[in-house]
Amino acid sequence: xxxxxxxxxxxxxxxxxxxxxxxxxxxxxxxxxxxxxxxxxxxxxxxxxxxxxxxxxxxxxxxxxxxxxxxxxxxxxxxxxxxxxxxxxxxxxxxxxxxxxxxxxxxxxxxxxx
Numbered sequence: 419x420x421x422x423x424x425x426x427x428x429x430x431x432x433x434x435x436x437x438x439x440x441x442x443x444x445x446x447x448x449x450x451x452x453x454x455x456x457x458x459x460x461x462x463x464x465x466x467x468x469x470x471x472x473x474x475x476x477x478x479x480x481x482x483x484x485x486x487x488x489x490x491x492x493x494x495x496x497x498x499x500x501x502x503x504x505x506x507x508x509x510x511x512x513x514x515x516x517x518x519x520x521x522x523x524x525x526x527x528x529x530x531x532x
Contacts, residue, residue: 426515453506460502467494 430445450457471491479487511517 428511428514428516431516449506449510453509456505456509457502460498460505463498464495467491467498 434442434445471488476484476487507517509517
């Protein structure tokens with residue numbers, strides 16, 4: 419599998435290179451505001467997922483049963499978050515040649531690996 423190539427640098431790379439993690443908060447929120455409309459579908463999908471799961475009233479289960487029942491919710495949540503992040507990374511990093519993510523349709527499947 420070939421890795422996505424990094425062809426450039428984002429303007430924030432140099433600015434935040436030696437800064438502590440808390441210094442990233444301002445630019446992160448600025449990016450969220452800049453790409454607000456791009457993030458709306460992911461936020462809406464997550465809110466719908468939470469509403470459906472709460473409507474099922476299964477969140478009171480504990481132990482193994484609770485883990486099994488909540489796994490689809492957690493998997494769907496992770497998928498929504500990853501999908502939204504990939505869209506944001508591609509849109510924000512595209513002009514500078516960064517932010518490429520692997521095409522999930524071209525990832526090797528477990529049956530394809532030796």
